Amino acid sequence: MLLLLLFAGLLSGAVAAKEQYPLHGTPLPFSQPWANPGLNETSLVLVMDLLKSINMDMVLEGAIRSSDLGNSSACLTKLNALTSFSNPTESISYFDTLGKPASGLTRNLFGANFMGSYDECMTLKNSSSGYYEWCAAHLTVNISLGPALTYPVPIRWTLCQPLECREGDISPVVSSLFQEITTLTKGAVKLGSFYQICNVDDSYTAGAYIGMILAGLFAVLVTMATMYRAVAPVLDSALQSDSPWDKTVLVSEDGLQKDEVPPTEKQNVPDSKLDKLVRCFALQDTMSDLTSTDVKSGQVLCLNGIRVLSINWVILGHSFAYFLNPSVAGDLGYMGEIIKRHSFDTVSNGFPSVDSFFALSGFLVAYLLLKQLTRKGSLTPVQWISYYVHRYIRLTIPFLMVILIEGFCYQVWFTGPQRPEIQGAPGCHKSWWNNLLYIQNLYPWKVDTPGTCVGQAWYLANDMQFYIFAPLFILPLFYKPKLGGFLLTGAVSASAIAAAVITFHYKLGISLMGNTNPDQFWLTYDKPWIRCTPYLIGIAGGWFYWAWGEHIVSIVHNTPMYIKVALSVPVWLITFGLQYGVVYGPHSDTQNEIFLQRPAPTADAVAYGCLARIAWAVSLVTQVLLCQCSLGGFINSLLSWKGWLVLSRLTYSVYLVHMGLLSIVLLQMRGSFFLQPAFQMSVVYLGVLAMSYLWGAVLYLLVELPVAKLERVLYR
Numbered sequence: 001m002l003l004l005l006l007f008a009g010l011l012s013g014a015v016a017a018k019e020q021y022p023l024h025g026t027p028l029p030f031s032q033p034w035a036n037p038g039l040n041e042t043s044l045v046l047v048m049d050l051l052k053s054i055n056m057d058m059v060l061e062g063a064i065r066s067s068d069l070g071n072s073s074a075c076l077t078k079l080n081a082l083t084s085f086s087n088p089t090e091s092i093s094y095f096d097t098l099g100k101p102a103s104g105l106t107r108n109l110f111g112a113n114f115m116g117s118y119d120e121c122m123t124l125k126n127s128s129s130g131y132y133e134w135c136a137a138h139l140t141v142n143i144s145l146g147p148a149l150t151y152p153v154p155i156r157w158t159l160c161q162p163l164e165c166r167e168g169d170i171s172p173v174v175s176s177l178f179q180e181i182t183t184l185t186k187g188a189v190k191l192g193s194f195y196q197i198c199n200v201d202d203s204y205t206a207g208a209y210i211g212m213i214l215a216g217l218f219a220v221l222v223t224m225a226t227m228y229r230a231v232a233p234v235l236d237s238a239l240q241s242d243s244p245w246d247k248t249v250l251v252s253e254d255g256l257q258k259d260e261v262p263p264t265e266k267q268n269v270p271d272s273k274l275d276k277l278v279r280c281f282a283l284q285d286t287m288s289d290l291t292s293t294d295v296k297s298g299q300v301l302c303l304n305g306i307r308v309l310s311i312n313w314v315i316l317g318h319s320f321a322y323f324l325n326p327s328v329a330g331d332l333g334y335m336g337e338i339i340k341r342h343s344f345d346t347v348s349n350g351f352p353s354v355d356s357f358f359a360l361s362g363f364l365v366a367y368l369l370l371k372q373l374t375r376k377g378s379l380t381p382v383q384w385i386s387y388y389v390h391r392y393i394r395l396t397i398p399f400l401m402v403i404l405i406e407g408f409c410y411q412v413w414f415t416g417p418q419r420p421e422i423q424g425a426p427g428c429h430k431s432w433w434n435n436l437l438y439i440q441n442l443y444p445w446k447v448d449t450p451g452t453c454v455g456q457a458w459y460l461a462n463d464m465q466f467y468i469f470a471p472l473f474i475l476p477l478f479y480k481p482k483l484g485g486f487l488l489t490g491a492v493s494a495s496a497i498a499a500a501v502i503t504f505h506y507k508l509g510i511s512l513m514g515n516t517n518p519d520q521f522w523l524t525y526d527k528p529w530i531r532c533t534p535y536l537i538g539i540a541g542g543w544f545y546w547a548w549g550e551h552i553v554s555i556v557h558n559t560p561m562y563i564k565v566a567l568s569v570p571v572w573l574i575t576f577g578l579q580y581g582v583v584y585g586p587h588s589d590t591q592n593e594i595f596l597q598r599p600a601p602t603a604d605a606v607a608y609g610c611l612a613r614i615a616w617a618v619s620l621v622t623q624v625l626l627c628q629c630s631l632g633g634f635i636n637s638l639l640s641w642k643g644w645l646v647l648s649r650l651t652y653s654v655y656l657v658h659m660g661l662l663s664i665v666l667l668q669m670r671g672s673f674f675l676q677p678a679f680q681m682s683v684v685y686l687g688v689l690a691m692s693y694l695w696g697a698v699l700y701l702l703v704e705l706p707v708a709k710l711e712r713v714l715y716r
Contacts, residue, residue, distance in 0.1 A: 075165035079173070082162075090124065094132075097121040097160035113330065114157040115672055118417040121160035134199045134419065135159045137174065140192035152192055158417060161198065170196055199419050202411045207428065211404025218401075218702045225281035280709040286701050289709075290649055293642040300367070300545075302627035303360055304648035305639030306620070310360075311651045313346075313353035315658050315692055319685045320347045322662045323673050328418065330672025339594060345584045348513045348594070351525075352582055352616045354459060355534040359617040361463055362538025363545075363624060366474050370546040373478050384471075386715065391467055393711050396436060398656060398704040399460060403432055406660040407453050416668035428453040438464035441526040446519070456659050458526040465528045466535040473536065477543045488540050495533045496610040499524060503609035510586045510600045510608050514593025524609065534617035541621035545628055552629045568631040575619035582616045647693065653704050654696035661691055 085091040099114030124132050137157045142150050161170060171194060178191035271279070279285045295301065324335055338344055369387075373379070379387070407428025431453050434440045440453070441461040473491070477484030502508065508520050517523075524530045556564060586608055589600035599605060627636035665688070674680070 207408035301640035304644035362535035366542030
């Protein structure tokens with residue numbers, strides 16, 4: 001099902017010809033950038049055509065001359081010099097850098113992006129101050145369509161601002177500009193709201209220096225270990241070679257030289273401590289570990305395929321989220337069209353991809369811990385400490401690297417036209433510590449998106465919290481299964497009730513994309529008592545496979561094929577049906593939330609909020625059990641393909657780096673991004689996916705795997 005969902009998302013753009021929706025006629029909200037107003041379009045087009053006929057440069061010149069900049073005499077002097085063309089080359093270049101209305105305004109009646117020339121602005125010389133700065137102005141333009149009918153149009157307008165001017169100095173210029181536009185349009189167009197954000201020249205901070213030093217340290221260790229592993233065998237061979245002219249050869253009774261070690265003994269000579277440490281970092285060993293397809297006994301192979309498909313689905317959703325950003329999207333009208341497609345629910349309602357990871361994590365933690373308890377009977381206090389310390393080290397060191405590099409270095413290393421809106425990760429300067437404690441989803445209680453550190457880290461916090469409390473359910477399942485089952489059932493029920501109550505009380509919708517309540521993310525999406533249900537169901541699945549797996553497999557092996565097919569196919573169809581319903585079932589409700597800003601009916605929202613995660617997790621865990629119990633058929637063969645082993649090892653690192661990669665791509669875009677033709681987005685997604693795995697491999701080979709191997713060597 002995950003594979004089908006992923007391909008559905010990739011192909012959603014390719015079916016445009018078959019799924020064309022009328023662009024007009026549906027009343028849509030002003031707050032959504034892709035929403036069609038459905039007003040009197042004839043009047044609106046006339047206004048837009050009039051705006052397109054205006055010479056924006058000439059209007060801007062007049063606005064600058066007539067604006068009142070108050071005490072900002074330096075700014076006024078500079079702007080007057082530009083409009084008077086005292087330096088023609090500079091003035092022409094300056095007005096050329098400014099964003100201007102482009103063709104296609106009548107298709108983008110619900111928002112516009114006037115993108116200027118960032119690179120020309122950055123190289124523009126100024127005789128008095130040297131350079132200009134890049135700013136983004138966000139306006140709401142009110143278009144009058146009748147005596148009591150006004151339509152607000154959000155506009156992002158990039159400006160090249162002289163350094164003599166401060167952020168607030170441009171406001172009177174814009175006000176004067178729209179006074180002239182209002183006059184030219186006979187009062188049909190007026191300025192609503194206005195605010196401005198300018199580029200910030202960031203410098204290296206302590207976090208950036210620590211990040212670069214730590215990254216350099218890992219790079220040096222890997223380089224030195226790799227060189228040592230390459231040179232050491234040659235040196236050993238040279239030092240141990242026998243020279244007949246300086247040494248008398250003694251032969252023992254077994255025919256071997258007395259100073260010669262038998263080949264079998266050479267193979268059994270244990271590595272020294274230094275060799276073991278070197279092997280933790282040497283690329284010869286880490287690359288071999290990464291690309292190995294050896295299967296260990298008892299390994300749940302189908303999880304590898306599910307894990308890879310799930311991370312690919314996560315990246316698919318985040319890619320569309322970034323490139324549907326109104327600040328870079330060049331055809332907002334087309335955005336509205338593709339969001340209406342049923343197939344696009346794979347993206348807009350792709351949140352179960354994360355629940356898959358929770359369910360798989362719970363399954364593995366329970367299964368492995370139960371196997372360990374079976375071997376040892378119980379764990380000592382030292383082993384319980386190791387249970388937590390091992391997990392913390394394995395997750396935190398790579399996560400720390402991403403916090404330091406992405407949160408403190410990216411903002412210095414990368415810049416571009418979108419920089420005013422993406423000022424690095426300011427939250428990392430304040431909240432790096434609660435990320436390392438994995439409490440960022442609990443403290444601060446409510447976090448605005450600009451204040452977050454690493455956006456996807458909310459998942460890590462939940463996963464660590466679930467891991468901490470997992471033994472409270474696993475131990476009862478081991479010693480007293482009925483008690484463990486009662487605790488799991490109670491916890492899942494309590495979580496579902498909490499989701500229902502919160503959804504009902506705050507009148508939350510079904511989809512985060514609809515944004516009917518801006519607090520929905522911190523109320524339900526990132527809170528452990530809401531997101532724990534898939535993890536708990538995964539624990540139940542891990543216990544079931546530990547307790548009954550071998551017995552069921554032995555029965556299945558002695559069962560005729562037609563009986564196996566008759567029993568398994570209906571179960572597969574039911575689980576696929578549940579997964580399809582979770583993703584595509586609420587299509588009409590989510591469309592109303594996205595386009596009408598009208599929450600789904602309360603009963604629908606409450607039912608979906610408390611049951612969707614349970615349905616998804618139960619179906620996914622059931623599919624895993626079917627695969628492991630020899631009832632998976634070709635699906636198990638596909639998910640258990642050994643090639644998934646390599647990619648599955650990278651999923652954690654890929655998850656850590658992919659959103660930073662998307663931020664860099666968005667940050668440096670020099671122009672608007674057009675989703676048409678639809679095939680273009682598929683190409684972009686595959687490029688982002690490939691680069692994410694490449695960056696993930698770098699993080700895995702330099703940090704994640706060496707730390708895991710080093711921890712294993714030191715622990716043993």
